[in-house]
Amino acid sequence: MPLTRAELRLLPSLQTYLTVAEIGERLFVSHNTVSSQLGSIYRKLGITSRSGAVDGAIGAGLLGR
Numbered sequence: 001m002p003l004t005r006a007e008l009r010l011l012p013s014l015q016t017y018l019t020v021a022e023i024g025e026r027l028f029v030s031h032n033t034v035s036s037q038l039g040s041i042y043r044k045l046g047i048t049s050r051s052g053a054v055d056g057a058i059g060a061g062l063l064g065r
Contacts, residue, residue, distance in 0.1 A: 003062070007041050010034065011063055014054050 003011070013023040024034040042048060045056040057063040 001044055003041060003044060004037075007037050007044075008062065010037050010041065011053075011057050014038075014050055014057070015063065 009027065010023065013026065016023075018026070020034045020038070021031050024031045027034070038050075038053075041053055045053055045060070047053055047056050054063065058065060
């Protein structure tokens with residue numbers, strides 16, 4: 001299943017050291033929304049960690065290095 005627009009908007013933030021709360025503040029969404037979208041990204045990419053999500057997104061051509 002492809003990533004949604006909201007999930008794609010969140011991906012670049014995963015390459016930073018921002019916390020989930022800080023990502024939410026920058027994207028003007030709640031902590032719970034970010035957490036939910038992260039879970040969905042992890043599930044869709046078949047990974048279990050933030051670094052895995054970044055690696056998977058780079059490998060899929062969704063993020064640059």
